[in-house]
Amino acid sequence: MDFAIAQNATTLPAPYNQNSPADQNSVSTFIDGLFANGNGQVRNPTAMQNGILAAAQADQPGYWLIDVAAQAAILELWRTIWMNHVRNIANNVQNGVPATTQATDIALFESIAAYVQANRIAIYIPDITYVGPDAGPNTSPVYSIAGYERADLFLTPQEIAQPNGDAATAKVLNILAFMELFATGAHFVAINSSVDIPDGTPPAFLDMFQNHGALHTNTSTTYMHSHYSGAKGLTNIGAGYAYPNTVGGSSQETYAGWQTDGFWGSIFGAVGGAVSDIVNADIAPVPCPFVCSLLAGNTSRRAPNTFFQLEGWPGILSRGFGAKGRHGQDFAVHQATKWNISTYGASPFSEKRGTTVFLAPNNWQPQQRVTTWTSYCGSQTLQGWYDTNLIRPAPV
Known part of the structure; x- marks a missing residue:
């Protein structure tokens, strides 16, 4: 896919070292550089918004900041x-994965x-x-x-062999297309609801983040x-999962200890690290993974599917629950463009305009409704953020 690239795109030092101190070869320095928002820098809100609008006008499916x-x-x-x-090969340096690669990225x-x-x-791409x-x-x-x-x-046994x-x-190439969309912030829904797939429903994609899941x-x-809204009942407090818990200040680490869907667990877990995250919430840790802020959750309270997207930076308690700081500056650009903003770029594939990307068994058939928002458990609930002015059926 032909994505746009910011004129002042950030570069990753070669060779980079994820375990190094915060020096010129550090992934931490690379990530922090992506969030510099001074005049002319890659995340300057005006420059970023103008770049996104130019990419949209050129019908490009994404906008890179790197x-x-x-x-x-x-x-x-x-x-x-x-x-x-897929090939059942151990991830080590001999097989192309540098020894300093963070375990959270590998997992x-x-x-x-x-x-x-x-x-x-x-993958089903609008x-x-x-x-x-x-x-x-x-x-x-x-x-x-x-x-x-x-x-x-998915690869068949013959393709793996x-x-x-060809x-x-x-x-x-399909997998790389998924990764491009993921890296630039596309909103994904993994279809795993028994309502949407009555026969042979796959396990919930969200399971990997929950108790006993590989990423828990x-x-x-x-x-x-x-x-x-309503995926947790009346509110969304404690309704989703943030991965990994090593980024975004020590509140993330304290918060992780609660590992609960309960209201009080989410509140007390957050407050426990609020003081120390004031200092380091908007600084990349050393070492730093490439996936810094993956958000995942349910699309509905009953028979949910799983949504997930790579965000730019976690929403932090001491930053006004994400209204300020790194998360807040990205959200402001999102509000102006309704493109999703990730650590590395921006994407027009946002549920807020009905352009969700789906992962589903390859016999699933997406059904568009009159409003053009594809029908799935989660889209049937009226959402205040869904803007029908931003999407329309293609001319026949």
């Missing part, structure tokens, strides 16, 4: 972790690869075309949607989030 070399290094690392798992892409393989998962700016004050891009493009992500064959190569130890319960 240069081509950084993209290649990060995506190749993630792809290698994925393919090593995440191994877990997603395992889910994809076990459930024969495909076929959208830029229409023009919204008439509102923020001129958010408006799109038409003509349906979805499906591409298989012949990794250099079929396997095509699947790897490094996952925190979120204070709250702005997605899928």
Whole structure:
């Protein structure tokens, strides 16, 4: 896919070292550099908003804040972790994964690869075309949607046995397309509701973050989030999961200890680290993973699907529950454009305009409704943030 790249895109030092102190070769320094928002820097809100609007007008499916070399290094690392798992090869330096790679990055892409393989998962990408700016004050891009493009992500035993064959190569390109969308902040929904798939429902994608899941130890319960109102009942307090719990100040570490869906657990877990996170909440840890702020949760209270997206930085208690600081500055650009903002870029694929990307078994058929918001458990609930002015059916 042909994504736009910011003119002042940040570069990743080569060679980088995730375990190094915060020096010029540190991933921590690279990440912190992405959040410098002075005049002319990559996250300058005005420059970022203008870049996103230009990318939208050019019908580009994403906007990178990092240069081509950084993209290649990060995506190749993630792809290698994925393919090593599929081929049952241990992740170590001999197989293309640097020894300093953080365990949370390895565990995440191994877990997603395992889910994809076990459930024969495909990706469903909205076929959208830029229409023009919204008439509102923020001129958010408006799109038409003509349906979805499906591409298989799972590899068959034959493709695994012949990794250099045409079929396997095509699947790897699909996996890289998923990673590009993930890295730039696309909103994903993994279809695992018994309502949407009555026969042969896959296990919940969210299970990997919950008790006994492979990612549970490094996952925190979120204070709250702005997605899928009512997924926790009347509120969204403690309704989602943040991964990993090593980024965003010590409140994340304290918070992780509670590991509960309960109201009091989420509140006391957050307050426990509020004092110390005032100091280091908006500073990358050393060492630092590439996935700094993955948010996941349920799309509805009953028979939910799982949503997930890479955000720019965790919403922090001492930063006004994310209204200020790194998370807050990204949210302001999101509000102006309705593109999702991640650590590394921005994406037009946001549930707020009905352009969700789906992961689902490859026999699932997305059904568009009159409002063009695809029907799934989670979209049937009226959401105040869904803006029908920003999406319309494609001309027949």
